[in-house]
Amino acid sequence: xxxxxxxxxxxxxxxxxxxLKRFGRSDARFRLMTxxxxxxxxxxxxxxxxxxxxxxxxxxxxxxxxxxxxTIWNPVTEKFGAFAAIYGTLVSSALAMLLAVPLxxxxxxxxxxxxxxxxxxxxxxxxxxxxxxxSIIYGIWGLFVFAPWFQxxxxxxxxxxxxxxxxxxxxxxGPPYGIGTxxxxxxxxxMILPFISAVTRDVFETVPPMQxxxxxxxGCTTWEVMxxxxxxxxxxxxxxxxxxxxxxxxGETMAVxxxxxxxxxxxxxxxxxxxxxxxxxANEFTEALGDKYVSSLIALGLILFAITFIxxxxxxxxxxxxxxxxxxxxA
Amino acid sequence: MNxxxxxRRRAVNSVFLVLSTAAAAIGIVALVLILYALLKNGFGGLSxxxxxxxxxxxxxxxxLANAIFxxxxxxxAAVIVGTPVGMLAGTYLAEYGRHSWLAFVIRFVNDILLSAxxxxxxxxxxxxxxxxxxxxSAYAGMAALAVIVIPVxxxxxxxxxxxxxxxxxxxxxxxxxxxxxxxxxxxxxxxxAGIVTGVLLAVARISGETAPLLFTALNNQFWSTNPxxxxxxxxIVIYQFANSPYDxxxxxxxxGALLITAAVLTLSILARLLESRQR
Numbered sequence: 001x002x003x004x005x006x007x008x009x010x011x012x013x014x015x016x017x018x019x020l021k022r023f024g025r026s027d028a029r030f031r032l033m034t035x036x037x038x039x040x041x042x043x044x045x046x047x048x049x050x051x052x053x054x055x056x057x058x059x060x061x062x063x064x065x066x067x068x069x070x071t072i073w074n075p076v077t078e079k080f081g082a083f084a085a086i087y088g089t090l091v092s093s094a095l096a097m098l099l100a101v102p103l104x105x106x107x108x109x110x111x112x113x114x115x116x117x118x119x120x121x122x123x124x125x126x127x128x129x130x131x132x133x134x135s136i137i138y139g140i141w142g143l144f145v146f147a148p149w150f151q152x153x154x155x156x157x158x159x160x161x162x163x164x165x166x167x168x169x170x171x172x173x174g175p176p177y178g179i180g181t182x183x184x185x186x187x188x189x190x191m192i193l194p195f196i197s198a199v200t201r202d203v204f205e206t207v208p209p210m211q212x213x214x215x216x217x218x219g220c221t222t223w224e225v226m227x228x229x230x231x232x233x234x235x236x237x238x239x240x241x242x243x244x245x246x247x248x249x250x251g252e253t254m255a256v257x258x259x260x261x262x263x264x265x266x267x268x269x270x271x272x273x274x275x276x277x278x279x280x281x282a283n284e285f286t287e288a289l290g291d292k293y294v295s296s297l298i299a300l301g302l303i304l305f306a307i308t309f310i311x312x313x314x315x316x317x318x319x320x321x322x323x324x325x326x327x328x329x330x331a
Numbered sequence: 332m333n334x335x336x337x338x339r340r341r342a343v344n345s346v347f348l349v350l351s352t353a354a355a356a357i358g359i360v361a362l363v364l365i366l367y368a369l370l371k372n373g374f375g376g377l378s379x380x381x382x383x384x385x386x387x388x389x390x391x392x393x394x395l396a397n398a399i400f401x402x403x404x405x406x407x408a409a410v411i412v413g414t415p416v417g418m419l420a421g422t423y424l425a426e427y428g429r430h431s432w433l434a435f436v437i438r439f440v441n442d443i444l445l446s447a448x449x450x451x452x453x454x455x456x457x458x459x460x461x462x463x464x465x466x467x468s469a470y471a472g473m474a475a476l477a478v479i480v481i482p483v484x485x486x487x488x489x490x491x492x493x494x495x496x497x498x499x500x501x502x503x504x505x506x507x508x509x510x511x512x513x514x515x516x517x518x519x520x521x522x523x524a525g526i527v528t529g530v531l532l533a534v535a536r537i538s539g540e541t542a543p544l545l546f547t548a549l550n551n552q553f554w555s556t557n558p559x560x561x562x563x564x565x566x567i568v569i570y571q572f573a574n575s576p577y578d579x580x581x582x583x584x585x586x587g588a589l590l591i592t593a594a595v596l597t598l599s600i601l602a603r604l605l606e607s608r609q610r
Contacts, residue, residue, distance in 0.1 A: 023509040030511030031427055037419030038428065038437050041485060044478055045440045048451065051458035106354025114348060115355070123355060125603070130362045132599040133592060134539020136566045137365065140573045140588050144581070145368045190361045197358070221344035244446060251448020253542040254570065278450045278542070285454075285546050301454045305447070312443050 052305055055298035058291055067299060073264035073280075075288070080296035082303055084264045088181060088274040089304070092256065093249040095185035095270070096192060100249075101242050103189070104196025109226055111197070112204045124201070131194035139258035142187040143179075147259055150186075151178030155271060173269040177261065182270040184260040191255055192245035199241025203234035203322070236322045243315035247308050253278040277304040366592075373589025376582035381590075385554050386568055389577040395587050397554045398568040402591075404556075405469055405548060405564060406538050409476030414530055416477075417484025418519075424485070425492035426514055438489075445482040450542035452478050457546045469555075469562035472548025476537045483536060487529025491522035528602045535598035539591050541566035565591050 060067060063080060070081020111124055155176030162168040172182075207230050215225045231238070261273020262283050277300045288294045380394040387393025420437070428434025456475040461467055495518045503513030519526070549561040550571060565587045572584035 023512075027509045027511045030514070031423075034419045034423035034427060037416045038423040038434075040416055041420050041437055041441050041444065041481060044481070045444055047459065048444075048447070048455040051455045052451065055454070055458050103354045103357060106351035107358055109347075109351040110355040114352060123359065126362055127355075127358050128603075129596055129599065130358060132535060132595055133362075133365060134541075134566065134595055136539060136541045136569055137369070137588050137592050140569060140584060141365050141368055143573060144372070144585075145364070190358075193358055193361075221340055223344040223347040224340070226347075247446045251450065253448065253450045254566075257570075258573070278448060281450055281454070282542060282545055285457075286549065298454055298458075301451050305451055308446075308448055309443060312446050313439075316439060316442050 049305070052298060052302040056295060056302040059295035059299040060302075062292060063296075067296070068303070071264070071266060075284075075290075075293050078290060078292045080292065080299075082277070082296075082300055084266050085275055085277045085280045085300055086303060087266050088260065089250055089276040089278070089307070091270070092181050092185045092188060092260065092274070092276055093246060095182065096188035096249050097242065097246055099185070099189040100193050100196055100245065104193050104242070104245075105200055105231075105238065107193070107197035108200035108204055111201050112230075113222055113226065127194050127197055130190070131198065135191065135252060135254040138187050138191055138255035142183065142255060142259040146187065147178040147183055150183055151176045159271070170268045171270050174267075174272055177271065177273060179259045179261045179273060180271045181260060181267075181274040184256045184274075184276070185270075187255050187259055188249045188252060191252065192249050195245040195248060196242055199244065200234070200238050203237030203241070204230055206237075207233045236318050240315045240318035240322065243311050243318065247312040247315060250308050250311065251278055251304060253282050257282045277301070369585070369589045369592055372582075372585035376586030377589065381583070381586050386552055386563060386572075386583070387579070388552075389575065389580060392579070393583070395565065395568060395583060395590070397551065398563040398565045398587065399590070400554070400556075401469065401548070401551070401562040402538060402565040404558075405472045405476055405544075405562065406534060408473040408558075409480050409537055410530060410534055412473065413477040413480030413533065414484055417481045417529075417533075418488050418526065420481070421485045421488025422492065422514060422519075424489040426510075426518065441482045441485050444478075445486060448542075449479060449540055450545070453543035453546055456543065461547060467547065467549035467561045469548050469558040469560065472544050472562060472564065473558070475543035475547045476540065479537050479540060479543065480533045483533040484526075484529050487532070488522070488526050491525030491529070492518055494525070495521045524605050524608065528606045531598050531602040531605070535595045535602070538598070539566060539595050541570055545570075 059080065063070070067080065067082050068086070069083050070079075071083045072079050072081050073084060074080070107127060111120060111127075115123055155178070158172050159174070159176065162172045211229050211233065212225055215229045220228070256276050257279040260275055260279050262275050262279055263273040264275055264280070267274065281297050281301055285294070285297050288297055378394075380392065381396075382394060382399065383396055384392070384394035385397045386395060420441075424434050424438060428437065452475050456471050456478065460471040460474055464471070499517050499521060500513060503517045504510075508516070544564050544567050548564060548567070550567045551561045551563045555562055569584045569587045569591070572580035572587070575581075
């Protein structure tokens with residue numbers, strides 16, 4: 001560019017050079033700004049981790065590994081153990097997944113294969129709106145509408161039905177409280193359903209139509225096409241999407257806090273009140289007195305962070321590998 | 332042809348098709364039931380007082396004005412802080428980093444933050460700001476919400492910038508535009524609708540967030556515009572009122588819930604319209 005300007009006046013060359021330099025400087029500045037913002041994301045993540053570790057230090061130092069396996073949670077004697085909360089978190093999320101994964105896949109099948117074209121968009125949007133409803137709304141609905149109905153009309157029936165079945169009898173025992181681990185799991189299930197069905201529908205749509213048509217061509221039923229062609233092809237996506245949903249369920253706070261009952265104990269019955277890590281923190285943090293109490297609540301947060309990190313990282317890696325595969329195919 | 336096998340396959344097929352239709356029905360019924368409960372219980376509580384009066388003591392009349400103000404103020408501040416950071420970071424990932432290992436790490440961390448439990452972000456800001464300042468404040472609430480906004484905006488910005496055809500960047504380079512100018516004047520502009528969609532979705536997400544505000548902004552029963560003091564917000568007031576034994580608080584909680592849901596659903600439908608118009 002400077003060459004082109006040679007036959008012009010020297011001042012023009014100089015001003016061009018200056019302009020180029022200015023451009024170069026502003027370019028570098030802009031690049032640095034974007035890099036700084038990007039690094040800020042990493043800094044937030046690192047800060048989150050560090051603050052949890054430093055906050056939890058006192059508690060972990062006092063209680064050691066026993067913190068993970070002790071059930072006692074007693075603010076008065078300042079003895080704390082995370083086991084009841086961890087147990088409640090894992091059980092409610094596992095139950096929610098058990099219900100939501102088949103339902104979510106069912107919805108995705110309905111949307112991709114069965115739904116009349118005219119209904120496809122409205123039904124899809126309705127399911128996605130379900131994902132947009134804030135969790136506090138699920139909480140208030142669960143507390144005032146779902147739990148009372150569940151207590152009056154469903155729980156007595158479940159308790160009666162399983163009264164004479166070994167094992168199940170213990171899982172569904174006790175008076176119908178309405179609120180409890182099972183109710184929390186059902187609310188969680190409704191909450192994560194749209195995540196699973198949205199991801200599943202998207203990966204279903206990446207299945208090459210040729211493969212499906214070939215299967216239909218040799219006389220497969222719709223179900224056989226889904227089960228033998230579409231699901232195996234999109235397995236990684238379905239599992240990845242489900243794990244993203246699991247990450248949500250594990251950390252979900254408000255919806256669970258309202259309906260789980262907040263009892264620090266482990267009851268074999270799913271209908272009994274329990275607690276989760278996030279519900280415990282939400283309920284007790286602002287009222288916690290004493291360093292050990294606060295630190296133990298942050299230690300619970302650290303455990304939740306570790307669990308969700310593993311689940312989300314695994315989900316990320318699975319979905320990434322899927323993307324790479326899809327990208328490779330397209331190229 | 333074996334008729335028994337044929338009949339069985341058809342039977343299995345219809346059973347599963349009915350089941351998956353039922354699954355879709357369950358999802359829709361759940362949405363309808365929730366919206367119905369919100370309308371039924373929320374409309375009764377809605378009145379002019381909801382918007383003009385502050386949160387009452389139990390037993391007396393009042394509204395949600397201070398909570399609505401707090402929610403709007405904190406969400407706005409969080410978006411104003413979070414959007415530029417998120418846009419710049421997303422721009423780095425899409426325009427400069429792309430395939431570098433640093434971009435890979437940032438992308439990974441960002442996606443974890445995107446789905447990390449929001450209550451942990453509350454704990455983080457509590458440790459970072461509340462403990463150091465010695466008191467709860469709306470500033471801390473804004474920071475917590477901004478931390479939630481950033482990953483959402485990063486993700487959508489990157490995705491939208493990647494959709495911009497490379498020929499546009501090449502055209503800009505060919506007329507001698509420096510890279511930063513071509514990004515700001517060409518690629519950002521081409522991806523504008525998509526980025527706005529992302530920001531709208533982020534607003535929708537934070538306006539219903541409760542957990543990160545619990546121990547950052549806390550709550551305030553009175554009208555307060557001081558960002559250095561605790562501030563009320565709709566989700567926290569709903570949480571407090573719904574868990575109380577008072578009927579009139581319950582009515583206000585439902586009214587607040589209706590307001591939030593209406594706002595959030597309107598935002599996400601707007602975002603969707605914008606998105607579909609762009610395509």
